[in-house]
Amino acid sequence: MAVTLKDISAKTGINTCSVSHVLNNHPRAMELKAETRERIRLVAQEMGYTRNEIARSMVTGRNDVIAFVSSDIGTWEYTGKIMSGIMEEATQRKFAVKVYHLTHSTPDNIMRQLTEQRVAGIIFHSDKNVDFDFIRNEAGKKQIPCATVNLSSTSAGIGVTTDDFQGVRDAVKYLAGLGHRRISYISYKPRPQFAVNRENGFIAGMKEFVPGSGKPRIAYSIGMENDKNEPLIRNMLSESDAKRPTAIICYADYIACNVLQIAYQMRIEVPEELSVIGFADLEVAKYATVPLTTVAQPFEQMGRETANMLIDTIKNKRSDILDKVENRKLPVRLVVRKSTAAPRKCGSS
């Protein structure tokens, strides 16, 4: 169907391998007359030749494709940002990206596809740690480099996350600076690694910046669904004025939005009577009716750096490098919007 080197060879009278050399700018193409080279290029152009990467892959044994395996495509908005970062880096380094959705397939099924298709490396991304171990082990056996992104697992390998600890600690510092002392934190119940890190950031921040504030006040959400958090938050905001927190930090923007919703229903004004801080900086933060102060995670950069590390590993592929451990924690940044202010009673106003 498509034009092949053989077709060009037939038309120019030059053998396929010389044609190949010319069209790939292989050094050996220099052995041919400049005029011949020109003629080959011209004919290739005219006939609409595009090289067959599949055939090329077969003979070179390389396949410049990385796999992005995720359980969260279409679930969380940030997954798209991570992908965008991966794509940027991959494109720049001449790698293509294939996507695999864990939800539509079992891990072993995906692992089979990945090996059959001879992907050069795997980037894994999931909000559940469980699936990963299987993929990581299998990839290890098959010598396929593997990295994780936004997955703060404790297991070995290469991976990129954000500095969750620092993020919440910074938030506490900022609130303390505004004069807040009764700060509560909403954490996440199953306590995956990232939730633990954020929680520890809160505890450390309170100890450091609000000394003498006693036992840190932490409540546990059990998930993102809107209604699940309502009792928890309502309870938190129903305390007497003297005990009620003047600020709440949430482990996620969505939870912070829930707080805003319930505060609104309870006629508690934000930020005058209550400051609220989220985590992630999703669109909901910008578009909340009172725009949300939040800890912004650099999702695109996470994607870029993960792809970068993975492709490095692929390119220096040696078995010892497959066992390398490198975890990068990218710094996060507090974005101050309108949901935070100095507390009413104690302070300047």
Added chain:
Amino acid sequence: MAVTLKDISAKTGINTCSVSHVLNNHPRAMELKAETRERIRLVAQEMGYTRNEIARSMVTGRNDVIAFVSSDIGTWEYTGKIMSGIMEEATQRKFAVKVYHLTHSTPDNIMRQLTEQRVAGIIFHSDKNVDFDFIRNEAGKKQIPCATVNLSSTSAGIGVTTDDFQGVRDAVKYLAGLGHRRISYISYKPRPQFAVNRENGFIAGMKEFVPGSGKPRIAYSIGMENDKNEPLIRNMLSESDAKRPTAIICYADYIACNVLQIAYQMRIEVPEELSVIGFADLEVAKYATVPLTTVAQPFEQMGRETANMLIDTIKNKRSDILDKVENRKLPVRLVVRKSTAAPRKCGSS
């Protein structure tokens, strides 16, 4: 490196092609003794054989990969949902999905990659119509089936969108049913096809359900950035009580959120004094402080149906089918939340 058919052949003493037949459950495998088949399978298992799809692709001339080409990865939250739908359908039909980001590359560069990598079909997705024509033409020349998703272009080909007209018309109908008569609409200035369709839905709805309401009130936003719409909206809400709209329908959820923000700043209560309706049903709609009534688009379904149509085309590949025109408009659904209610003055309350 990896185990090949030849290795299995060597170990079992059976030639590669018979081994191939067995491992692919090819009918001709039946020519072998059951015992031999078992032995081959066992050895393959033991040696950890996984077939090389690259080699297979080369000899069969097929490559079960579809390309998702988008300019919006990481830009709009719904892109992930569309992808998820595509992946679901593709996985089920044994196709892999490669992703290409228009932003990190030029259209002709991407088109070259697509042909070099011999993808079987292309799904195109962009908020700008421009890029598409080039890709569509080139794909046409190369006989690569091509479909669009969420791109209401007027050009030929296969594509899936939502029924934008119906969506806004339904929204008007619903508001009219609540007793609203002064309904304004915020449209989008460059007026791409989808914006025109939604606008026409508004005009038709007003004519049908709010007869005698005069010239439809339409304002034009010039984009999504928060600050760009503020003067427009502020202006709209600053009219005297007798003239101010009691309801605003927006062409997008983000704009509706802007309306909520500004209404809040202006102390106009939603929904008591103002009803607001968005379009898309993104996360911001659920998490707005007053959860937003909006027209929900079935993004995942769009993805599924697009992939479905594309793969059908790939499988019956004949040149005449490449010119087929099929545009599906999926129905949308009004999701009523808390940003809409009967207007205060005229009506039940």
Added chain:
DNA sequence: ATGATATACCTAAACGTTTAGGTATCACAG
């Protein structure tokens, strides 16, 4: 006239499959 060197090409083989066709052995009918 001989050999060395450079120039401008060409050939053969390989990558790992699949496809289409071929063959050796045996049982059994006539």
Added chain:
DNA sequence: CTGTGATACCTAAACGTTTAGGTATATCAT
């Protein structure tokens, strides 16, 4: 004891590249 058909395999070639090596001709010094 010849021919037919089934059984259980095997061989050769192809897909489109790339890699490594080979060769024919011309040029020039000795």
